[in-house]
Amino acid sequence: MTAPAATSYFRSPSAPVTATPAEIDASSRLPMFALVGGAALWLVLSSLLGLIASIKFHSPNFLAGSAWLSYGRVFPASTNALVYGFAIPAGLGVGLWLLARLGRVPLTQPWLIAVAAKLWHLGVLVGLLGILRGDSTGFEWLEMPRYAAVILFVAFLLIAFPAFAAHHSRSERQLYPSQWFVLAALFWFPWIYSTANLLLLVSPVRGVAQAAIQWWYSGNLLFVWLALAGLGAAFYLLPKLTARPLQSHYLALFAFLTLILFGTWVGIPAGATLPAWMPTLSGVATVSTLVPLLAIAMIAVQTVRGCRTECAGGPLCFVKFGMSAFVLSGVMLAISALPEISRVTDFTWFGTAQNQLRLYGFFAMTMFGAAYYILPRAVGIEFPFARLIRAHFWCGVAGSLLLTLPLAMGGVLQGFKLVNPNVAFLDVTKSALMFLRLGTVGELLIALGNLLFLLNVLAVIATCYRAVCTKAYTAITKRLEPTPDPSKEGNAEVRV
């Protein structure tokens, strides 16, 4: 390899590489099952709860008899299931695999990570039941009660430490941009989560400072953390799947630095009940996030440009769509922070649409692409229902566009009517109904796509365990039988 050093950053092949990709993938199998498998289940549950919530707009008497299924409990349960049940475990699983692969070191003690993942899922279950029971904390995006938050925090740390250990003992010392993003994400969440829980639940601050801290937390979670975890995966998959280098190392560094510099101040809306400097500062920083957005868009476009590979509904399609959704949702966020626009879009469906586009259109789709790429390698088996991946892709695209674009338009319409005091409030709400209907159709499609994802993930896990069991059975019967009979061996080879 004699590529000129000035224009490329190829890994030096002479550096000692102690683990093959296959070994690394195999070591990540248990964590991936525990994290991504559980995430897929929570994703479907969150879609179901979200559907119940949105049907209530079209028929307020739907399931109205039960306190557990009232809108004010089902809606936070669905958003929490989406973020804490799906987004964080999926991001962790993919991030772990990225750190292992890019550091060329297998994950040691994968069983510890799997146990921690199960603990995390237990925390999510306890938290969701708490919300439905009425123990919601009242703080948006932090609704899980204290007793569940402790479990989640401990589980996250138990997953982060092996990740840092793997990174520390890596054999490839040069850092690739994805590693910065993943390491930052592993550091970010424990700090914001512990701060928010300590100052809002354990030893609450007084008055409106609670709202400031809650907005700080939700901004850092939904903007910075999702961007870090999602871009870490995207910046690996885009070059990998197009067989082209990432354009470029320094632009990625610039994007990383400006993302965390500006993005961490995002979150406080312009009309907030706080002294003027807080919403102003947040608004200025939110508009400035156009800079990392621009850099990231440039990286994505330049990396993919000229690539002739047809993505065919595979992981590359998911990641490309995810990047487009990231840019669009970032633009929506930035312009909604401009003072003249926020006057109209504050308190409307526009904010929900922007959040959903980032959560689902960007992060979930990128995680799907990553999972569809990683799982076959981790398990050694292709997806049993490979054709459904393409169906999932189209369901996801259509669903997220049908959910977010009508909601955004409905929000803007609702906002124009809200600032006009001559329009009765009932007309304001009614004007958004048609858009909500389209949004519900989008949610149906998303739910269908999530089911397909769950199907594939469960099928892979089941196949893997069946193969493991068959192999163990074969090994046992081999010992019992005096002569080995090749024709009796299981017909699925699994490398363990």
Place this chain on the structure above:
Amino acid sequence: MSAEYQNTTTESEPASTLTAVPVWLIVVTLLLVYWGAVFFDQHGGWFSRRVYGPYVSIPDAERFYPLPASGPDLKRGRALFESNCALCHNTDGMGKPGQAPVLAGSEWVTTEGVNRIIRIPLVGLNGPLKVKDQDWNLSMAGMGAAYSDEDLAAVLSYIRASWATRHRRSRRKTSKR
């Protein structure tokens, strides 16, 4: 059964180029930061915890505080009295023998109608008169003729407020007539 997945050992990880960040992006960043600073200067209230939008500063909000209750300005009246009238009538209003009669408790001050006490500083007074059973026959010039209506009302209010408190303070409107 699903197909096996072939994991090659020669699979290489992605690489990144070393192209520099375009200069225009840095320029855009700096422009945005500058715009942000200007915007914060205009709307941010400079980190004060008492400034809430739409007000941009504490004085901006103070423009809407209730006006102070209107009425004659006794402080100004006292200042004017001491600079002018007290030379003859003394700062405690007890008068100076041979110069000016007493004001405190004088029936000329305590009387109900304000016209007498308004006319004296405006027009002046001479000839024999009795003040609290004392005979006086001096001449006083119209010391208050040069004052504005507000100032004269302030002095007279001060005199009556200090030494004839059971009467209303003079109103500026009355002294104009």
Place this chain on the structure above:
Amino acid sequence: MKSGALVFLVAFMALAASWGGFVLAPQVQLSRSVQTNALGSSDLYPLGRPGLAKQGLEVYRANGCVYCHSQQVVQEGTLCEIVLTEAGTNAAAAAAAVAKLNSALGTGDAKSLLAGLPKMILQVADMNAAGPALKTLEAAGAKAEARVAPQGADIARGWGKRRTVAQDYLADYPVQLGSRRIGPDLANVGLRSPDAGWHLRHLYAPQNEVQGSLMPPYRFLFETRKIGKEAAPDALKVSGKLSPPPGYEIVPRPEATALVAYLQSLRADMPLEEAPLTPPAATVASTNAPASLTNAPTATPAAK
């Protein structure tokens, strides 16, 4: 970047900066506040919610009301209104003064200019500009006052008299500011709708009270039970499809009563230094207690 330690350092500095700005600074600036005096009076504010209203806040939190209702009033500007309260004895002079101040009021005769008092005759930029106008009117023998008039869509809708500020939420945990308005803003609902009966009926069957409302019914906050020796005093009067079967009555559970007490306690109209406002004209209160203490509706209805 060359090493994980450098990544950690950079991430730490970025997050520490926003932590300082949006976690530490709000605590220092806002959490240490205590009750302050209202603007121009010695009333302490806020007084804290009565116990039943505090329990109602827990019900509000547990049922997720914050996902549809906000509790923040936004203000976009402020003006001063000159309001003529009495014409005085010299009607002609008063009418002339009014016409001089605001020629747009028309050149009708004194009677029409002075009809319908108290009446706003002029809007000026601030209290300093109001001074000369007030002097002109007082010189003509009329009585007038300058009132602070916050501007904005929320205020025009009747959702509040002024913007909400930190002092309004000092006594609340958790603070439920809200970020969506699928339902109306509730920051001053205690001023707008003081009637407990309406709130209870609305919670039980929102579509009965507000035609076409999207709010789901909260029937689980109520209990349908057999009428005892006599009907309960707080039984709901529900008509139509949802009325209880004969011999039964609908009674609010403690959660419903607490929630309604909380809603009745929601008001943010005290004049403050950071959000100046003219206090409402003195009302004939039944007790000497300041208006913000009791749950009872005020003697005069809230002026629009």
